Amino acid sequence: MKINTKVELGIVALTDIAVHSENGESVRSSDIADRQNISQKYLEQILLGLRQGKFVKAQKGIHGGYQLSRPADRIMLCDILNALDNNILANTYEPDDKQPDGIRASVNNCLWSNLNSYMRSFIEDMTLADLIKEYKEFSAKEKDYMYYI
Amino acid sequence: MKINTKVELGIVALTDIAVHSENGESVRSSDIADRQNISQKYLEQILLGLRQGKFVKAQKGIHGGYQLSRPADRIMLCDILNALDNNILANTYEPDDKQPDGIRASVNNCLWSNLNSYMRSFIEDMTLADLIKEYKEFSAKEKDYMYYI
DNA sequence: ACAAATCCTATTGACATAGTAGGAATACCG
DNA sequence: CGGTATTCCTACTATGTCAATAGGATTTGT
Numbered sequence: 001m002k003i004n005t006k007v008e009l010g011i012v013a014l015t016d017i018a019v020h021s022e023n024g025e026s027v028r029s030s031d032i033a034d035r036q037n038i039s040q041k042y043l044e045q046i047l048l049g050l051r052q053g054k055f056v057k058a059q060k061g062i063h064g065g066y067q068l069s070r071p072a073d074r075i076m077l078c079d080i081l082n083a084l085d086n087n088i089l090a091n092t093y094e095p096d097d098k099q100p101d102g103i104r105a106s107v108n109n110c111l112w113s114n115l116n117s118y119m120r121s122f123i124e125d126m127t128l129a130d131l132i133k134e135y136k137e138f139s140a141k142e143k144d145y146m147y148y149i
Numbered sequence: 150m151k152i153n154t155k156v157e158l159g160i161v162a163l164t165d166i167a168v169h170s171e172n173g174e175s176v177r178s179s180d181i182a183d184r185q186n187i188s189q190k191y192l193e194q195i196l197l198g199l200r201q202g203k204f205v206k207a208q209k210g211i212h213g214g215y216q217l218s219r220p221a222d223r224i225m226l227c228d229i230l231n232a233l234d235n236n237i238l239a240n241t242y243e244p245d246d247k248q249p250d251g252i253r254a255s256v257n258n259c260l261w262s263n264l265n266s267y268m269r270s271f272i273e274d275m276t277l278a279d280l281i282k283e284y285k286e287f288s289a290k291e292k293d294y295m296y297y298i
Numbered sequence: 299a300c301a302a303a304t305c306c307t308a309t310t311g312a313c314a315t316a317g318t319a320g321g322a323a324t325a326c327c328g
Numbered sequence: 329c330g331g332t333a334t335t336c337c338t339a340c341t342a343t344g345t346c347a348a349t350a351g352g353a354t355t356t357g358t
Contacts (some may be wrong), residue, residue, distance in 0.1 A: 001150070001236065001237060001238070001239065001240070001241065001261075001264070001265060001268065002239075002241050003241065003242075003261055003319085004314090004315065005316065006316085007314085008242075008253075009257075009301070011256055011260070012252050012253050012256055015252050015256060016252055017323055018312080019252070023159075028333095028334075028335095029334085029335075030299080030333095030334085035252075036176040036250075036252065036253065039316090039318080040256075041317080041318065041319075041333065042316070042317055044335070044336080044337095045317090045337090047335085047336095048335085048337075051335090051336090058260045058334095058335060058336085059302095059325080059334085059335080060323075060324045060326095060333090060334055060335045060336080061324060061325025061326050061327095061333070061334055061335080062325065062326045062327070062332065062333045062334065063325085063326065063333090063334085064324085064325070064326090064333075064334045064335060065334080065335085066335090077260070078317085080243075082218055083206075086171060087150065087151045088150060089150070090151075091150070092150065092151050092152065092177065092226055093152075095338095101184055101185075101288070102284065102288055102291060103161050103164050103165055103168070103185065103284055104157075104161050104185060104286055105158070105186075105287070106280070106283050106287040107164060107280055107283075108162055108286070109282055109283065110279065111160070111226070111275075111280065112150075112152055112157075114271070115150070115268065115271055115272070116150060118265070118267070118271045119150065119264065122263070122264055122267045123264070126260075128289040130192075131255070131256055131259055131260065133253055134255050134256075134258065134259040135251065135255040135259075136251070137257070138251055138254070138255040138258070139250070139251055139255075142251060142257065153345090153346065154346080154347065154348090155346085155347085161353025163305065177302095177303070177304095178303080178304075188347090188348065188349080189350055190348075190349065190350075191347070191349080193304070193305080193306095194306090194348090196304085196305095197304085197306075200304090200305090207303095207304060207305085207306045208302095208303085208304080208355095208356085209302090209303055209354075209355045209356055209357095210302070210303055210304080210355060210357055211301065211302045211303060211356065211357045212302090212303085212356080212357065212358075213302075213303045213304060213356070213357090214303075214304085215304090215357085252308080252329085290302085
């Protein structure tokens with residue numbers, strides 16, 4: 001399944017902000033862009049969407065930057081996905097009136113619609129906090145590994 | 150999730166062929182096109198792919214048409230999807246060497262890669278026979294419903 | 299020979315994606 | 329108040345994919 005870059009980078013950016021604002025400071029887009037190897041201008045567009053979706057607060061000016069708008073465990077992944085891409089979780093089938101025998105309708109029910117529900121159930125309860133937790137475990141493991149070399 | 154028309158129509162076409170060749174006769178593309186309200190020329194392209202993927206056998210000439218290449222319960226849906234669209238079940242993430250801190254990598258593990266596995270597990274054991282069964286139950290219900298009107 | 303079917307490939311228009319670019323607006327600091 | 333650093337907003341563009349159209353070549357049965 002192809003994930004577009006806005007969705008992927010948006011989630012990466014949110015995770016980056018969460019991880020780097022634990023001291024209470026704002027995170028600049030230029031820092032995120034450097035750390036995550038993203039074009040800053042493109043990242044700004046993505047962050048704009050994330051702010052309009054109320055996932056982050058932005059502060060302009062010399063000590064400006066971004067912070068999460070609320071604790072990470074109250075930022076639902078499905079909301080982020082919907083804000084950044086209106087197709088990824090949507091069931092896009094539309095019935096065709098001119099089709100009498102119902103094969104298309106039943107394939108949709110049995111396959112696409114069920115697959116869609118299934119995907120939603122995977123995402124449903126996940127929050128940004130889960131990604132942060134995963135990242136911390138991941139980087140702790142890396143550190144251990146480096147230590148033993 | 151957006152399903153492209155080749156995938157959707159391909160599966161519909163296969164189901165149509167299965168349902169309409171139970172007497173042993175081949176099914177013409179023009180009949181499928183009429184029944185399912187698809188452009189015949191476009192359908193031919195899709196059927197070409199299905200034949201090259203060994204899901205159907207084709208017969209040219211005046212009594213030609215298409216038949217399943219083997220019983221429907223041995224035609225796996227995941228194989229069809231892979232033949233018609235090489236992204237739909239693929240995990241398209243590619244690691245970025247220039248990225249030191251591992252946020253992208255861990256988001257991929259926790260989210261995209263797991264979501265992909267989850268989707269696969271839904272499709273994994275389904276065959277064309279399941280769709281045919283669903284369709285028959287569906288159309289039986291429709292018939293009952295019409296009867297009571 | 300003819301008709302009817304599949305087979306194959308080229309082309310096109312529309313749309314989405316992945317950026318690039320330029321500057322406006324705002325906030326802080328001296 | 330002026331300068332600088334930041335976000336904010338919009339326009340543009342290049343590329344690729346998708347969905348479909350089109351035209352004819354090939355094969356088969358009668």
